[in-house]
Amino acid sequence: MFQVRIHGRGGQGVVTAAEMLSVAAFDEGRHAQAFPSFGSERMGAPVVAFCRISDREIRLREPIMEPDAIIIQDPTLLHQVDVFAGLKQDGYILINTNKTFDQLGLGDMIRDWRQERLCTVPAMELALKHVGRPVPNVPLLGGFAAIAGVLKIESVIKAISERFSGKVAAGNIAAASEAYAIVIAEMEAARRKENQHA
Amino acid sequence: MSFQPVKFYQTGTFTVGNRLLPPEERSVQASAKRYNSINSGHRACQGCGEALGARYAIDAAMEAADGQIIAANATGCLEVFSTPYPETSWQIPWIHSLFGNTAAVATGVAAALKVKRQKGQGGDVRVVAQGGDGGTTDIGFGCLSGMFERNDDVLYICYDNGGYMNTGVQRSSATPPAARTATTMAVGPEPGNVFGQGKFVPAIAMAHDIPYVATATVADLRDLEAKVRRAMEIRGARYIHILVPCPLGWGTASHDTIRMARLAKETGIFPVFEAEHGEIKSVLTIRRPLPVEEYLRPQKRYAHLFGKNPAVETIAHIQALADRNIRKYRLEARQGSH
Amino acid sequence: MLKQTEGSRAVAEAVALCRPEVICAYPISPQTHIVEALGEMVKDGSLAPCEFINVESEFAAMSVAIGASAAGARSYTATASQGLLYMAEAVYNASGLGLPIVMTVANRSIGAPINIWNDHSDALSQRDSGWLQLFAETNQEALDLHIQAFRLAEELSLPVMVCMDGFILTHAYERVDMPTQAQVDAYLPTYEPRQVLDPADPVSIGAMVGPEAFMEVRYLAHAKQLQALERIPAFAAEFRQIFGRDSGGLTHTYRTEDAETIIVAMGSVLGTIKDVVDEMREEGHRIGVLGITLFRPFPIARVREGLQGAKRVVVLEKSMAIGLGGILSTNVRMALSGLHMHGYTVIAGLGGRAITKKSLHGLFREAGQDALESVTFLDLDWNMVNKQLEREKAHRRSGPVAENLLRDVGVVAARNY
Ligand SMILES: Cc1ncc(C[n+]2csc(CCOP(=O)(O)OP(=O)(O)O)c2C)c(N)n1
Numbered sequence A: 001m002f003q004v005r006i007h008g009r010g011g012q013g014v015v016t017a018a019e020m021l022s023v024a025a026f027d028e029g030r031h032a033q034a035f036p037s038f039g040s041e042r043m044g045a046p047v048v049a050f051c052r053i054s055d056r057e058i059r060l061r062e063p064i065m066e067p068d069a070i071i072i073q074d075p076t077l078l079h080q081v082d083v084f085a086g087l088k089q090d091g092y093i094l095i096n097t098n099k100t101f102d103q104l105g106l107g108d109m110i111r112d113w114r115q116e117r118l119c120t121v122p123a124m125e126l127a128l129k130h131v132g133r134p135v136p137n138v139p140l141l142g143g144f145a146a147i148a149g150v151l152k153i154e155s156v157i158k159a160i161s162e163r164f165s166g167k168v169a170a171g172n173i174a175a176a177s178e179a180y181a182i183v184i185a186e187m188e189a190a191r192r193k194e195n196q197h198a
Numbered sequence B: 001m002s003f004q005p006v007k008f009y010q011t012g013t014f015t016v017g018n019r020l021l022p023p024e025e026r027s028v029q030a031s032a033k034r035y036n037s038i039n040s041g042h043r044a045c046q047g048c049g050e051a052l053g054a055r056y057a058i059d060a061a062m063e064a065a066d067g068q069i070i071a072a073n074a075t076g077c078l079e080v081f082s083t084p085y086p087e088t089s090w091q092i093p094w095i096h097s098l099f100g101n102t103a104a105v106a107t108g109v110a111a112a113l114k115v116k117r118q119k120g121q122g123g124d125v126r127v128v129a130q131g132g133d134g135g136t137t138d139i140g141f142g143c144l145s146g147m148f149e150r151n152d153d154v155l156y157i158c159y160d161n162g163g164y165m166n167t168g169v170q171r172s173s174a175t176p177p178a179a180r181t182a183t184t185m186a187v188g189p190e191p192g193n194v195f196g197q198g199k200f201v202p203a204i205a206m207a208h209d210i211p212y213v214a215t216a217t218v219a220d221l222r223d224l225e226a227k228v229r230r231a232m233e234i235r236g237a238r239y240i241h242i243l244v245p246c247p248l249g250w251g252t253a254s255h256d257t258i259r260m261a262r263l264a265k266e267t268g269i270f271p272v273f274e275a276e277h278g279e280i281k282s283v284l285t286i287r288r289p290l291p292v293e294e295y296l297r298p299q300k301r302y303a304h305l306f307g308k309n310p311a312v313e314t315i316a317h318i319q320a321l322a323d324r325n326i327r328k329y330r331l332e333a334r335q336g337s338h
Numbered sequence C: 001m002l003k004q005t006e007g008s009r010a011v012a013e014a015v016a017l018c019r020p021e022v023i024c025a026y027p028i029s030p031q032t033h034i035v036e037a038l039g040e041m042v043k044d045g046s047l048a049p050c051e052f053i054n055v056e057s058e059f060a061a062m063s064v065a066i067g068a069s070a071a072g073a074r075s076y077t078a079t080a081s082q083g084l085l086y087m088a089e090a091v092y093n094a095s096g097l098g099l100p101i102v103m104t105v106a107n108r109s110i111g112a113p114i115n116i117w118n119d120h121s122d123a124l125s126q127r128d129s130g131w132l133q134l135f136a137e138t139n140q141e142a143l144d145l146h147i148q149a150f151r152l153a154e155e156l157s158l159p160v161m162v163c164m165d166g167f168i169l170t171h172a173y174e175r176v177d178m179p180t181q182a183q184v185d186a187y188l189p190t191y192e193p194r195q196v197l198d199p200a201d202p203v204s205i206g207a208m209v210g211p212e213a214f215m216e217v218r219y220l221a222h223a224k225q226l227q228a229l230e231r232i233p234a235f236a237a238e239f240r241q242i243f244g245r246d247s248g249g250l251t252h253t254y255r256t257e258d259a260e261t262i263i264v265a266m267g268s269v270l271g272t273i274k275d276v277v278d279e280m281r282e283e284g285h286r287i288g289v290l291g292i293t294l295f296r297p298f299p300i301a302r303v304r305e306g307l308q309g310a311k312r313v314v315v316l317e318k319s320m321a322i323g324l325g326g327i328l329s330t331n332v333r334m335a336l337s338g339l340h341m342h343g344y345t346v347i348a349g350l351g352g353r354a355i356t357k358k359s360l361h362g363l364f365r366e367a368g369q370d371a372l373e374s375v376t377f378l379d380l381d382w383n384m385v386n387k388q389l390e391r392e393k394a395h396r397r398s399g400p401v402a403e404n405l406l407r408d409v410g411v412v413a414a415r416n417y
């Protein structure tokens, strides 16, 4: 079972992101369970959503306390919420930012991490560019398809077109695809660097 | 004809906090010693009209009552965003019991205070009840009407954002016609909320002949403060209905809250007036009524009226309702008067 | 058809397939998504003919459903928590009148302190109201139980409450198999009321009953529930025939053959419990589960049969009889009277506290060694409790309990996910 936790703020489509991940997994014939953090938070407040993906029926109903991957939709949360709580050793981290992990002040934390599991993508900019709205959730799903290898980008695109239609769908698909390409390139670079060191 | 002295400083309703005005004309919020009854740090959305309205209303009541206020609060956004336990924004005694019984809870508080006063315990503590439109015009309406009818010594303030916002924007009986909510979706032959008969609770409050009824918006905050002050001079059941735009539920920009409230008034959609014992005593006039379209267009809850095929008839219907308000409440400023 | 969707949406679609004629509802979390979806279907004409009424309170919601049902319409509403309490007077009235209303309860705790999260306090507060009460384990079951509920309600002329865990199920996106209209039509005949307000054949519904007959009317309500107990397995079997899967019925057992320890529970937590049971079985523990689908009428004989081979029974419930212990466990004990075995009550997950696999492992191990208290509060923070008790001893004006406790834990810990 692969478990994802998504952190963001109310209004950024955190719950939608988790739901779409589950739909993408479903489209691949797998079992998936997405659920929100059940708060009564308003726009702007920190919120969390979860997604489990498995090849078997998912019966577990506890919140995801030890995720395999964390998606952070809003980097300002890094200093407010313990977003990395319980993240498995060498778990995947995907942050919406145009900064590096060092610039975000996370240098110490990730020193010994496998570098290709640490990714950033300027999802907000991609959303503005392709969709015209500052909603980073969908491009991040494209990025997620690249990092963990749990889902194919095609499934993410399919989930997008099931959720949206017309221009919004096209824009989101473009944004997700670009995010996917960016993250693939980032991981390649990280792997090359690691090989050089080895 | 006497000339007005030229004022070399900014005045008017737009400048609520102007400390250059003579003290008696200043807004309560202009004072460095304002009460901050609902303190900053609460969790309302950016640009929440309800938070703004509550801040002005309760501080004005506090000032009028010399800080001697107990507030009862219905379930709803205001209650939820102001008390993310263990934090609370309230600097005043405040009770939340249920969604539909706030007027009755306030009546109980007032009764207890009265007995205490008779026993020589406690001073002149005043009671304010507050709730959203849902908590007031729907579920709490029975208790509200009972409180009016008994003329209990309570000032009830309704923050009307036109829907059940706290539970995710569903329709209430204060939701305006054609507005989209989660339970009146913009689908089918008559998208959005129905054109019912309307349920304008200020008029129903007036029908109880209670000593004081007023409406206000967060666009005219000095007017709002003045009405709260006036209400606090009176004993018995009093009712103030404040229009408070909700960026989330209306689909408007956070920075447009005050503009939307002003447009509601300037189009005649929301009449702003004051009544005593069932009779209208004053109105905020409109100099040049604006077409309702200016109010409707910026709001996503009305987006279905403006697509490729604008819903001309629906818009005209809403215009007719606004025009009727202008006639009924005599909102249009007559030429030459101010 | 298989699809990935939200629990609330799935239930709304299933209800729509049952062709309800009057739907009335008043919003309350976590019920909202269900009635919003139905409202949209009625408005866009995909669910027709049907009246969707936005009422002004839950009390009005149930009252509208009562009127509609008495006038012969298939009626549906949904609520939770405070809303269920707010309609309580009408809830008793609906069953007293024998009106086959179906209501979803998106289970949520009851305040004060106000809390929007899941437990079973709301539904269980109405356990003696005369309604049938079904509890869903998954969204698939929630969907299926609604279809069965209309059938049950109308055949027995009794109202049925379908309980599903708020947020945990209502807001979870997962796979469900949505039946076709033809399947539902084959299972659910058109509503043929036992009593109806009809000018052609006037009846009085709801007349006063004095001491001479009130006991008998009440007894008949009980007798009807006992009839339901007999007929429900048949309804479930028929459901299986048409829809091809097991849903509903009285109870479900999981790995109970040769089990020394059996855990009894209701609702979505059964999934987590089964995962733990599988892991413990692998380590050689003889442990199993009895899930209760039907809480009212309570299937006493079936529960006794399912548990009698065990050495100990642990009832894990998301509810509490304050001043006594458990509610579910009191019912289970009645089924076990005269049998010699250890019985434990575990109160867990109140107000949305997560019930984790880790805690369950610890709990079940302790139970296996008979080291549990007879009433245990899972993951209770005794420090917090004792601090408050001391505070109350020390100060007369110790202040509001909820505020004190949250100050003790601090803001950060109070934010949960
Ligand atoms: C008896 C009962 N029914 C339903 C609810 C759920 N509920 C809580 S707040 C709310 C909506 C509040 O709307 P309104 O009074 O207009 O205030 P707003 O949030 O819009 O400020 C609802 C439906 C409840 N708490 N109690």
Ligand code: SF4
Binding pocket: A042, B043, B044, B045, B046, B047, B048, B049, B050, B051, B077, B078, B081, B161, B165, B166, B245, B246, B247, B248, B249
């Ligand atoms: S939803 Fe509306 S009323 Fe509620 S806090 Fe946000 S802006 Fe204010």
Ligand SMILES: [Mg+2]
Binding pocket: B132, B133, B134, B159, B160, B161, B162, B163, B164, B165
């Ligand atoms: Mg409201």
